[in-house]
Amino acid sequence: MWTNPALRHLIAGSVVAGLISYGLTQWLPTFFFRVHDLSQSQTGMLMAGVFGIPGSIGALAFGKWFDRLSHRGFQHGIWMLAMVSFVTLPFFIAGLLADDLLTAILLFIIPGVAANYVIGPTIAMVQTLSPVQMRAVSSAIMMLCLNLIGMGLGPLLVGLLSDLLTPQHGEDALSVALAFFTLVGLWGSVHFWLCGKALAKQQQDLE
Numbered sequence: 001m002w003t004n005p006a007l008r009h010l011i012a013g014s015v016v017a018g019l020i021s022y023g024l025t026q027w028l029p030t031f032f033f034r035v036h037d038l039s040q041s042q043t044g045m046l047m048a049g050v051f052g053i054p055g056s057i058g059a060l061a062f063g064k065w066f067d068r069l070s071h072r073g074f075q076h077g078i079w080m081l082a083m084v085s086f087v088t089l090p091f092f093i094a095g096l097l098a099d100d101l102l103t104a105i106l107l108f109i110i111p112g113v114a115a116n117y118v119i120g121p122t123i124a125m126v127q128t129l130s131p132v133q134m135r136a137v138s139s140a141i142m143m144l145c146l147n148l149i150g151m152g153l154g155p156l157l158v159g160l161l162s163d164l165l166t167p168q169h170g171e172d173a174l175s176v177a178l179a180f181f182t183l184v185g186l187w188g189s190v191h192f193w194l195c196g197k198a199l200a201k202q203q204q205d206l207e
Contacts, residue, residue: 016188018150055115
């Protein structure tokens with residue numbers, strides 16, 4: 001797996017995407033509690049309506065989009081994944097820093113649709129790039145990295161960053177911390193872009 005540049009960058013990009021996803025999922029409810037004074041039930045409904053249901057629909061839509069782009073070569077589908085963060089991050093950061101709840105919800109809609117964009121395409125590509133006799137192990141390794149790093153470090157890093165920013169930003173520290181944390185998603189986009197370049201080179205070598 002390590003000797004395949006495309007697979008290496010694919011897993012790295014997936015891990016970064018998981019880092020962002022787990023970190024935001026754990027701390028967004030607290031954000032709505034602190035910043036917008038919502039109750040637990042209101043926050044649950046909001047999370048389901050803005051991120052849960054749209055994210056499920058988006059996962060299907062991005063999977064279909066990836067398949068259509070990949071007819072021209074898998075690199076085109078991967079490059080689509082690389083561009084998602086550049087489109088969604090400005091809306092998400094603006095939503096985190098918005099003064100009123102309605103504005104925040106409206107700004108969160110587009111990032112909400114893209115909440116699970118990476119799952120289907122990356123799992124499919126791991127299967128595609130792995131030898132037949134290693135597909136199960138390759139998927140297991142990717143999920144191991146995703147959970148150890150993404151779930152293990154994502155929430156922790158957001159909490160540490162919020163604590164560090166509290167002296168300067170007070171009650172707004174969590175909002176600012178989440179805004180800074182989402183920028184890490186651009187790092188994942190770099191890996192997806194490099195994965196696409198490696199796939200393009202592999203295709204040229206085959207031709």
